[in-house]
Amino acid sequence: MRQRDTFIRQVLAANVLLIVASLFAASLVGGFDFGSxxxxxxxxVLALAVSLTLVVNIVVLRRxxxxxxxxxxxxxxVDPAKPEDFQAERVDVExxxxxxxxxxxxxxxIAGERNRSTSLVMRAQEEERKRLARDLHDQVNQSLTGVVLRLQAISHDADPKLAGELLEAKALATQAMEELITLARQLRPxxxxxxxxxxxxxxxxRRFSEQTGIEAELLTRGELGELTPDRETAIYRVAQEALANVARHSDASKVEVALAGAPNGSIALTIRDDGRGFAARDxxxxxxxxxxxxxxxxxxxxxxESHVGEGTRVTLRIP
Ligand SMILES: Nc1ncnc2c1ncn2[C@@H]1O[C@H](COP(=O)(O)OP(=O)(O)O)[C@@H](O)[C@H]1O
Ligand SMILES: [Mg+2]
Structure with missing residues (x-):
């Protein structure tokens, strides 16, 4: 494969051509007699001077x-996700x-554009979840309530042989309602x-503790002040995912959620468990x-922060 040209090579080639041409012209004008x-x-001497010029040329160009x-x-x-890492060394070449x-x-x-589009997507996602949760809660739940009421009414004057079946059906419908409410709540609190x-x-x-049997408590410290909906959602979702991880992966017996507001308006959310921990990777x-x-x-x-055998601590800091 042909090696691609570099700047240095191109400049050198031009220089070589120029020098050889002027050498040729000079020897013509000077009327060199190659015979003597x-x-x-x-x-x-001339050729030596030319070679020296070339070597100096190469060194200077390289530099x-x-x-x-x-x-x-x-x-x-450069990692496009970390634009702040890019630090060109200071040079005085314009x-x-x-x-x-x-x-x-x-x-x-690029970073700004990426942030904008991601936050748009997340906002749209929250909106969609809100709509879904409302539909589940208002419509599907209403229908199920209707089913339960109808079953109740039927069971009053139904054949006693069917009573057991009907009771079972009612229990199932009630259970479906509860699951639905839980789902709606997860979708959008x-x-x-x-x-x-x-x-x-x-x-x-509280629900986490009820569902998993893991002891859990919330500690709050300081003033949280007025938070934008975006920030509230972020804090809520981080707590949700961190708790879900504790439930799924940690085998913990105790988890502590701490929410602290500092006087300067910064907020810290910490979820700490005493579970098995993991080797945190990038x-x-x-x-x-x-x-x-x-x-x-x-x-x-x-x-x-997590170490095998020493539990896990997830911290969200918002300045
Ligand atoms: N609190 C925790 N305790 C133990 N391991 C954890 C904890 N949180 C996360 N992990 C480990 O880190 C991995 C990545 O977590 P995550 O990104 O939430 O993915 P997922 O929960 O879908 O597996 C998990 O699979 C688990 O091995
Ligand atoms: Mg997870």
Whole structure:
């Protein structure tokens, strides 16, 4: 395969051509006599000078192009998810400096665009969940209530042989109603809209404890102040996913959820369990990744500390 041209090679080739051409012209004008030994000596000196010029040329060009190569390496190594990591080294070559600045601006724009579209998607998702939860609650639940009432009415004057069957059917319908309510609540906690963040998380912790048998408590500290709906949702969803992980993976006997507000308006949510822990890797699964994404979108950050045998602590910090 043909090697691709580099800047250095192109400039060198042009220089070689120029030098050889001027050497040729000079020897024509100077009327070198290649026959005489004096002419040959003069030509040798000239050729030596040309070679030296070339070597110096190569060294100088290499040095001049070094900042450009460094920048390319830097750009190739950039992680688009972490635009703040891009730090072009300070150079005093105008073009390279401008190239680095342009790239930094581009990265920032991509990150901004990505944030915007992700938060749009998440907002749309929450809206859709809210609608679904309402439909489940208002419509399907109403119909099931109707079924239960009808069964009750029928069982009054039904053949006693059928009474047992009817009772069973009623119990099933009632169970379906309860499952439906739980599902609707998971989809969109009406408590969050109706009562606010702390009661909503309180309810979540209580239900978690009832369903899993794991001892769970919510501690609140400081003032939370006015929170935007986006932030409330992020905090609620991180608590939800972290608790779901405790239920699914931890084998814990106790979990502590702490929500603390600092006077400067920053908020910290911590979910700590005493379970089996895990070797936390970069990124984690969908759940851990999703929590990180939610944190980032409201300007916060998520950290997961876990060691095998020592439990897990998930912390969401929003400045
Ligand atoms: N509280 C926890 N205790 C023990 N292991 C955990 C805990 N939270 C997460 N993990 C581990 O981290 C992995 C990734 O979690 P997550 O991203 O939520 O994915 P998922 O829950 O779908 O498996 C889990 O599969 C589990 O092995
Ligand atoms: Mg999970």
């Amino acid at each position: 030994s004096e002419g040959r000596n003069q030509f040798l 001049r192009f070094k900042p450009l190569e460094n920048l390319i390496e830097e750009i190739e190594g 073009e390279v400096r401008r190239l680095a600045a342009a790239f930094a601006v581009l990265l920032e724009r 009406t408590a969050l809209d109706d009562h606010g963040l702390v009661p909503a998380i309180g309810g979540q912790v 990124g984690g699964g969908m759940g851990l990744g999703g929590m990180g994404e939610r944190a980032r979108l409201v300007g916060g950050e998520l950290s997961v």
